Amino acid sequence: MKKFNVCIVGGGSTFTLGFLKSFVRMKEEFPLNKLVLFDIDKDRQEPIGKFGEILFKERFPELDFAYTTDIKEAYEGMDFVFMQMRAGGLPMRAKDEHIPLSMGLIGQETCGAGGMAYGLRSCVDMIKAIHDIRTYAPEAWILNYSNPAAIVAEALRREFPDDKKILNICDQPENVVRSCSRLLGCDWENLDPVYFGLNHYGWFTHIYDKTTGEDLLPKIKEMIKENGFLPQDAEQRDASWLDTYGMVQTIMADFPDYLPNTYDQYYLYPEYKASHLNPEFTRADEVMAGREKRVFAECAEVIKKGSLGDGFDNISDAHAEMMIKVAEAIAYNKNNRHILIIENNGAIANMQDDAMVEVVCELGANGPRPMRVGNIPQFYLGLLVNQVSVEKLIVDAYFENSYQKALEAFTLSRLVNDAKKARKVLDALIEANKGMWPELK
Numbered sequence: 001m002k003k004f005n006v007c008i009v010g011g012g013s014t015f016t017l018g019f020l021k022s023f024v025r026m027k028e029e030f031p032l033n034k035l036v037l038f039d040i041d042k043d044r045q046e047p048i049g050k051f052g053e054i055l056f057k058e059r060f061p062e063l064d065f066a067y068t069t070d071i072k073e074a075y076e077g078m079d080f081v082f083m084q085m086r087a088g089g090l091p092m093r094a095k096d097e098h099i100p101l102s103m104g105l106i107g108q109e110t111c112g113a114g115g116m117a118y119g120l121r122s123c124v125d126m127i128k129a130i131h132d133i134r135t136y137a138p139e140a141w142i143l144n145y146s147n148p149a150a151i152v153a154e155a156l157r158r159e160f161p162d163d164k165k166i167l168n169i170c171d172q173p174e175n176v177v178r179s180c181s182r183l184l185g186c187d188w189e190n191l192d193p194v195y196f197g198l199n200h201y202g203w204f205t206h207i208y209d210k211t212t213g214e215d216l217l218p219k220i221k222e223m224i225k226e227n228g229f230l231p232q233d234a235e236q237r238d239a240s241w242l243d244t245y246g247m248v249q250t251i252m253a254d255f256p257d258y259l260p261n262t263y264d265q266y267y268l269y270p271e272y273k274a275s276h277l278n279p280e281f282t283r284a285d286e287v288m289a290g291r292e293k294r295v296f297a298e299c300a301e302v303i304k305k306g307s308l309g310d311g312f313d314n315i316s317d318a319h320a321e322m323m324i325k326v327a328e329a330i331a332y333n334k335n336n337r338h339i340l341i342i343e344n345n346g347a348i349a350n351m352q353d354d355a356m357v358e359v360v361c362e363l364g365a366n367g368p369r370p371m372r373v374g375n376i377p378q379f380y381l382g383l384l385v386n387q388v389s390v391e392k393l394i395v396d397a398y399f400e401n402s403y404q405k406a407l408e409a410f411t412l413s414r415l416v417n418d419a420k421k422a423r424k425v426l427d428a429l430i431e432a433n434k435g436m437w438p439e440l441k
């Protein structure tokens with residue numbers, strides 16, 4: 001069985017620990033020869049790298065493992081590059097959230113003004129990183145889930161039009177499917193969804209039972225109406241995530257056709273959400289006070305002991321598991337179904353061909369084969385055409401250094417929706433992002 005070389009870009013991410021543990025747990029199904037962590041921040045990556053050295057010495061000694069800030073060492077000879085960078089780090093995420101919220105607008109990592117701010121930073125850093133990767137690993141599969149994935153995917157489509165080995169992915173649709181399995185009391189892998197949308201803006205039209213072919217969505221709708229909706233791993237979630245999943249019940253009461261992606265809440269209830277988010281303590285603050293602290297405390301403890309110790313917890317990590325299964329599908333030409341971000345080209349019949357949309361695809365060694373959903377109803381089409389235009393305009397702003405295009409994107413966004421507010425928040429974000437955005441003229 002061939003063994004693979006993998007690099008993780010954003011080695012200092014709060015998600016890396018989950019990957020390191022999952023690579024151990026999944027070493028039979030996706031065997032690694034070499035794993036390299038790469039980050040531009042040596043100090044942030046080092047504790048995670050040291051944790052990895054101890055983990056692999058004890059659980060996967062045959063693995064060739066390294067961590068580095070050198071691009072040649074990181075990329076040369078790689079088969080897969082997993083990309084999880086956060087351009088500007090969590091402190092900039094906090095600004096993306098706080099600045100719009102201070103003006104009464106949604107402050108969110110990937111949606112609205114904050115998402116566009118993060119998007120412009122990610123365009124700069126992701127395009128540079130992919131040029132670096134292609135210098136040293138022209139054939140590697142690049143699996144991107146750095147956010148905002150919708151804007152990043154559109155920028156990469158334009159910068160690398162002929163590169164068929166860049167794949168953009170998000171775990172949230174799969175997380176919603178997993179959450180349905182909690183409700184139904186079944187194995188999530190026995191659910192076969194039909195889905196359409198953009199990244200962080202989509203709907204499930206059917207969720208079939210893989211064995212019988214029965215569409216379980218009517219039953220799921222009833223259960224959500226009666227009991228609400230919880231993430232599969234509710235016991236491990238922060239309060240804000242439970243609130244987010246809870247909103248699915250509200251969305252379905254107003255729009256009962258389909259099961260929504262949890263991110264739809266921001267587009268459907270922008271005023272309600274903006275007035276219920278705490279401008280003094282946003283999700284970035286919650287992550288910095290919670291997940292970030294936990295991850296680095298776990299590293300420090302293991303490094304201090306010099307071993308994993310008895311209480312070592314290697315519980316399942318849905319996010320890492322999904323990304324590794326995506327690599328596995330490509331590596332072994334499995335043609336498994338995954339929900340991926342791809343160029344539309346008819347997958348959603350009544351949307352423009354060059355939109356980056358999110359649909360179910362069969363995934364194998366030759367890349368994704370999207371499954372068509374036909375025409376979508378006018379309401380959903382209207383919402384998505386609006387947002388795809390926003391995403392395209394912000395990417396225009398990046399490539400053309402255009403203030404005007406950025407202003408248009410901000411004005412068009414349902415989460416801003418007013419030219420005066422758009423100019424005000426855009427100007428504040430330009431100030432906050434000096435040196436990290438392209439210069440907008």
Ligand SMILES: NC(=O)c1ccc[n+]([C@@H]2O[C@H](COP(=O)([O-])OP(=O)(O)OC[C@H]3O[C@@H](n4cnc5c(N)ncnc54)[C@H](O)[C@@H]3O)[C@@H](O)[C@H]2O)c1
Nearest residue numbers: 010012013014015040041084085086125145146147170171
């Ligand atoms: N699409 C999805 O489903 C999904 C799910 C989870 C996380 N994510 C994304 O993963 C990323 C990491 O999230 P996090 O909360 O762990 O953030 P984090 O800030 O903890 O980690 C990001 C790491 O990226 C590094 N980094 C920043 N710019 C870089 C660059 N140019 N090259 C290499 N490394 C760079 C930082 O130093 C940091 O160590 C984010 O983009 C997040 O949105 C996506």
Ligand SMILES: O=P(O)(O)OC[C@H]1O[C@H](O[C@H]2[C@H](O)[C@@H](O)[C@@H](O)O[C@@H]2CO)[C@H](O)[C@@H](O)[C@@H]1O
Nearest residue numbers: 109147170171172173175283287317318319320
């Ligand atoms: O606020 P965060 O940093 O916790 O999460 C933002 C990300 O949320 C989604 O990913 C979740 C995923 O749904 C969940 O199951 C688990 O694996 O954690 C992830 C991060 O919490 C979303 O898909 C990402 O794009 C966001 O970055």
Ligand SMILES: [Mn+2]
Nearest residue numbers: 149170171172
């Ligand atoms: Mn996502």
